Amino acid sequence: MSRVPPALAVLAVLALALTGCAPSNASNALDTDAPTALGLAPQTLSVYAAASLTGAFDELATLLEHENPAVDVQVTYDGSSTLATQIAAGAPADVFASADQKNMQPLGDDALVGPATLFAGNTLRIAVAPGNPLKIETLKDLARPGVITVLCAAQVPCGAASASLLANAGVSLTPASEEQNVTAVVTKIAVGEADAGLVYATDVAANPDRIQGVTPAGADAVVGHYPIAVVADSAHAEAAQAFVDLVLSPAGQAVLAAHGFLAP
Numbered sequence: 001m002s003r004v005p006p007a008l009a010v011l012a013v014l015a016l017a018l019t020g021c022a023p024s025n026a027s028n029a030l031d032t033d034a035p036t037a038l039g040l041a042p043q044t045l046s047v048y049a050a051a052s053l054t055g056a057f058d059e060l061a062t063l064l065e066h067e068n069p070a071v072d073v074q075v076t077y078d079g080s081s082t083l084a085t086q087i088a089a090g091a092p093a094d095v096f097a098s099a100d101q102k103n104m105q106p107l108g109d110d111a112l113v114g115p116a117t118l119f120a121g122n123t124l125r126i127a128v129a130p131g132n133p134l135k136i137e138t139l140k141d142l143a144r145p146g147v148i149t150v151l152c153a154a155q156v157p158c159g160a161a162s163a164s165l166l167a168n169a170g171v172s173l174t175p176a177s178e179e180q181n182v183t184a185v186v187t188k189i190a191v192g193e194a195d196a197g198l199v200y201a202t203d204v205a206a207n208p209d210r211i212q213g214v215t216p217a218g219a220d221a222v223v224g225h226y227p228i229a230v231v232a233d234s235a236h237a238e239a240a241q242a243f244v245d246l247v248l249s250p251a252g253q254a255v256l257a258a259h260g261f262l263a264p
Contacts, residue, residue, distance in 0.1 A: 121262030
């Protein structure tokens, strides 16, 4: 697995805050709050996850590998609708973590995934270039003449949430582009191809040097809820369930909180 190792000491501090215990070292804290090692056979676990989960799930993948060294976790990130379509078409995923229930539900209805559990929440922010050179402060500013605004496509969770937020505010606009995942919106703003867009609060937190966030009025009324489930035909069901259990554990919830996610 090619991934920048997380700061395990940070996880220890987070675990300590949750348990009230005083671990002697980071490893002890991980062992305390993470599900215990299962003695799993060597295998590669395929996790399909919404793009907004990138930083948090990279850490959780490394944590599962720490607890179960024989397991290699490979995470595929994209828009939830894209991932759901791939799973429905038979992609060899073991776990699916969606940024909304809308894209998980059809898979559950068709028995393509097991029972889904909510594990996190997220809200939207207006994303602008660092320093906010165009002084974009409200949703109405996104529709100002000359402001290049990009949004997620409507079928993507961040796009559906953006549509609700704009509708609630009575703002109508035609975006310069509609992206298939929230990471693409962040990138367009960061490289100067767009002036502003709507992204998740966690994306702002993950990119402090690339974008700046503005909290729009009404953001707290549009909360995205993230479900996770084991894919029904997973060839690695035990390891898949171990990853789900980790996400739901105190250690997993601490990692998500550190990345700015809300409680489910």
